[in-house]
Amino acid sequence: MLPNPQYSPLARQTTKYDRKVAEEIIEREGTREAILYFEKKASKLSDYAYWFYLSTCWVSYTGWSDLQKWKKLFNSKRPDRMKAIMKPFEVDFLF
Template sequence: MHTPDMLSGNISSRFSPNDKDRRIITAIAAALETNPSKAMQLFVKKQRQISDYGYWFVLSTAYVNDATAAPLATWRRLLMSSRPHRAECLMKPNELAQFQQLPDTLTVYRSYSPEQTDWLSYSLDMETAAKFAVAKDTFTVQEYQINKADAIALFLRRGEHEILMLDPSKATYIQEFAVIRENPVTGEVC
């Protein structure tokens, strides 16, 4: 099976073909297609049987596929693993290269909901955060500043420029924006 990333060379230099990884990852990938929560349960069960590369690769793929497939505490615990080469294996080479080019202090955004008190992800793009705010019916975006050293990854795979940071208390709140939208029928601004 060749993915577009394999064909384009956008695969970690840490990747080494491994039959055991292949069997386990194939089973997890099949579950991701139909039942992401079940895939995460399988990953948690099999995580000690796969290589370090396989661990980070599957974890990032599962997260990008469906971040709601596991509770935040589970994602956080798995992402805090002491396995080596997290950055090189969690991110694809193009993501790692862009992450390394980011400034030391980042301005990031996220859709805001008063019920949500914990999170892992931010966007470098205000428009992306605004789209999430509209989709979630919150119509509010918050701006933060974070130190790049506190971030663990940049994911570009969904076109979101998503930054992962395990400890939201390390983000400095800057300001809040109301998302203005136009009624498609009347043209009225809401």
């Protein structure tokens, strides 16, 4: 199977916990509750899930912005930020 440029190869590394958190974030999508839930569960997420879910929350809902919270979350020292926060073709285009 050829790699899909829409998804990071790291997406295959998600855990059961990651998938459960994703379901809960989706239920809260488009509301400020999504980022609050994400923040509460973030410490146990895989690195890929952390970056992907954070970027998804950012794109999905900007109506409520606690900029200090967003800055703190986006400044995490977790690895693989560029491989997870954007789709592979977006990274290729940008860089």
